[in-house]
Amino acid sequence: MREQIEILATLQEVDRGIKEKSGARGALLAELQKKQEEIQARNSEMTALRGEWEGKEKARREKELQLQDENKKATDKRMRMTRIKNIKELQALQREIDQIKQGNSQLEEELIKLMEELEVSAASVRAKEEELKQLEDAWKEKRGGIEAEVAGIDKAVADASAVRQSIAARLNRELIGRYELIFSRRGGTAVVSVAEGICQGCFMNIPPQLWNEIIRSDKLILCPSCHRILYHKPAVPSDKHL
Ligand SMILES: [Zn+2]
Incomplete structure (x- = not known):
């Protein structure tokens, strides 16, 4: 029994080494996972910011078209005025044109506001992109190191396991x-x-x-x-x- 227990103590030394390495491996994998999740979260954040920008850009295009449309209507009415002699009809048309102009100046104001918002939105997308790129570049380097470390641990654990097997073969x-x-x-x-x-x-x-x-x-x-x-x-x- 004495000899068996002494062998067991040797086995325990090997097992402790394996346990320690597995713990270190788990910590490294957790770090990989955590960073991966962080990058993923930042990516979603950027996708949301881009979506916001796209929504505003779509609204801008729509307003731009609306403005063109209204301008065309006003031009058509002005053309009609040249063919009309009746003063009442002329006055009515003029009122319509004035209304369109009023509406258009409001549209233009909205457009200016939207364009300002678009600029801010684009700037924050660019800032996020830059931030994410730096994060990813730094991570790429670090990840390589961690992966190499994990591979080294795997090799050491495999070696230790072989040693363990030969020790265990001598035990009950x-x-x-x-x-x-x-x-x-x-x-x-x-x-x-x-x-x-x-x-x-x-x-x-x-x-x-x-x-x-x-x-x-x-x-x-x-x-x-x-x-x-x-x-x-x-x-x-x-x-x-x-
Ligand atoms: Zn005790």
């Missing part, structure tokens, strides 16, 4: 099963040594009777308080037991 299956359960429940520490009668996992005292059993190490002993696998590691490595 049932023991590995128990170990893995404790490892996942106890934050990556399943096998702990006992030093001066104290569990190095939870730092509680080990009863003397249990301590003797650990020294004998002929069966699996769990810490009564943290339920981790206990083993005795001599403080000073010696060659006496060889």
